[in-house]
Amino acid sequence: xxxxxxxxxxxxxxxxxxxxxxxxxxxxxxxxxxxxxxxxxxxxxxxxxxxxxxxxxxxxxxxxxxxxxxxxxxxxxxxxxxxxxxxxxxxxxxxxxxxxxxxxxxxxxxxxxxxxxxxxxxxxxxxxxxxxxxxxxxxxxxxxxxxxxxxxxxxxxxxxxxxxxxxxxxxxxxxxxxxxxxxxxxxxxxxxxxxxxxxxxxxxxxxxxxxxxxxxxxxxxxxxxxxxxxxxxxxxxxxxxxxxxxxxxxxxxxxxxxxxxxxxxxxxxxxxxxxxxxxxxxxxxxxxxxxxxxxx
Numbered sequence: 001x002x003x004x005x006x007x008x009x010x011x012x013x014x015x016x017x018x019x020x021x022x023x024x025x026x027x028x029x030x031x032x033x034x035x036x037x038x039x040x041x042x043x044x045x046x047x048x049x050x051x052x053x054x055x056x057x058x059x060x061x062x063x064x065x066x067x068x069x070x071x072x073x074x075x076x077x078x079x080x081x082x083x084x085x086x087x088x089x090x091x092x093x094x095x096x097x098x099x100x101x102x103x104x105x106x107x108x109x110x111x112x113x114x115x116x117x118x119x120x121x122x123x124x125x126x127x128x129x130x131x132x133x134x135x136x137x138x139x140x141x142x143x144x145x146x147x148x149x150x151x152x153x154x155x156x157x158x159x160x161x162x163x164x165x166x167x168x169x170x171x172x173x174x175x176x177x178x179x180x181x182x183x184x185x186x187x188x189x190x191x192x193x194x195x196x197x198x199x200x201x202x203x204x205x206x207x208x209x210x211x212x213x214x215x216x217x218x219x220x221x222x223x224x225x226x227x228x229x230x231x232x233x234x235x236x237x238x239x240x241x242x243x244x245x246x247x248x249x250x251x252x253x254x255x256x257x258x259x260x261x262x263x264x265x266x267x268x269x270x271x272x273x274x275x276x277x278x279x280x281x282x283x284x285x286x287x288x289x290x291x292x293x294x295x296x
Contacts, residue, residue, distance in 0.1 A: 002098055002211045010096035010211060013109050013134045013142070014204040016164040018184060020175040020197035024080045025128075027113040027202075029093045029210070030226050030251070032086060033127055033233055034059065037069040042236050060225035065255055067231030068248060071126050076119050079126070083116045092202050095252075097212040101265035107136040108264045112212070112252050113178070114233070120177035121193060123150075127234030127248040129257060130178050132171060133264055134158075145169050146268035147180035149194075151256065154272045156182055160279075168204040172196045182274060186282045215253050215261075230254045 002010065019026070039051040039059060043066065051058055054069065073079045095112040115128035135144040142158040161182060162170040172181040174194035181187055187194030213220025215227050232255075234248015253261035260267050 002096075002213075006098040007211060009107075009109055009140075010098055010209065012167050013111075014094065014096070014168055014207055014209060015111055015132060015171045016168045016204045017202040017207070018170060018172045018198040019200040019202075020173075020195050021199035023173070023175055023200060024076075024119065025083060025115045025117050025178070026087065026092050027094055027207070028083070028087065028090060028116060030095075030114050030233070031056065032083070032090065033071065033114065033116060034069060034226065036073065036082070037071050039231075040068050040070055040236070042066050042068065047236070056223060056225045059231075060228040063228060063230040065230050065232070065250065067229070068236045069127070069229075069231065069233055070235050070248075071116075074126075076117055076124065079117050091208050092206065093208045093210060095210050095212050097252075099214070099264065101263060103263055104265040104269075105138075106265040107140060109134040109136070110212075110260075110264060115178050118177060118234075120174075121195075123177065125234050125248050127232070128178050129233065129249045129251060130173075130180060131252070131257070131260055132169070132180050133260075133268060134169070135265055135268060142167075144268065145182075146264075146271060147171065147182065148260070149174075149179035149181070150177065152271060153180075153268075154182070154274050155268050156274050160275060164204060172198065183279050183282060186279075188282065188285045212252070226251070227253060 034054055039054040041048045041050050071079055073082055097110040099108050101108055110133040113130045118125050118128035131148045133146045134142050137143050144155050144157055145161045146155040147153050172184045174187055174196050177194055179194055181196050184196055184198045187196040213224055220227055232248040233251055250257050
């Protein structure tokens with residue numbers, strides 16, 4: 001639970017989000033998915049229904065990665081229709097967390113995003129957790145921004161980050177996969193071949209900020225007991241399918257997202273450092289592909 005100083009810090013760096021044309025899903029609450037899901041257990045190759053009406057409190061008791069919250073609607077078309085109706089009431093949400101890395105001592109401001117579905121080009125699954133973070137120095141000045149992308153991500157020095165009103169980083173969200181990029185022309189250099197653009201925006205001041213506590217008893221409000229849940233936020237998949245991104249993700253602090261939560265600075269420092277030269281290369285690749293596909 002954040003004190004007043006941490007709350008102000010979390011507000012200071014709330015990102016300004018950009019989305020490509022055709023995006024169907026925008027950041028929402030974890031509760032949106034949970035309230036429309038059933039809790040299942042994968043055991044000995046079979047699926048066992050555990051709870052047909054899970055709650056924030058009930059799922060907190062299931063810390064194993066063998067559980068999964070599967071949306072009753074199942075298909076992307078049904079989920080998209082339901083989500084867009086609900087969005088009119090619940091708006092757009094970002095989860096903010098301020099923490100100090102236990103290894104480096106750096107103060108970190110994280111922003112976690114939950115999406116109801118990931119209709120990516122190469123991977124499709126219910127649920128989608130994404131994250132960006134700002135790494136501060138000993139004087140609490142930002143030094144790096146780190147954006148998650150699929151199973152990895154990239155980082156940039158703060159001066160190379162596009163910003164709104166001086167402190168709010170622009171995040172260009174990939175169509176369907178919701179990977180985060182620093183520029184609207186990135187995403188073409190890699191296997192994912194993400195489509196990134198800026199057709200629709202969610203200004204930082206329009207995002208509802210929910211401030212995250214920490215994992216553990218008494219370290220977060222009861223409304224965030226879902227932080228203890230260790231299963232998948234979405235459909236189950238076998239190991240081969242998980243490798244190609246066809247399973248619902250683990251939540252913050254669990255599974256593939258554990259390192260981001262426990263050691264955010266060291267996780268970020270290991271990622272590829274992009275700079276102005278890389279941005280120029282991405283720009284050339286983007287327009288080369290655009291011209292090539294237009295001619296063909």
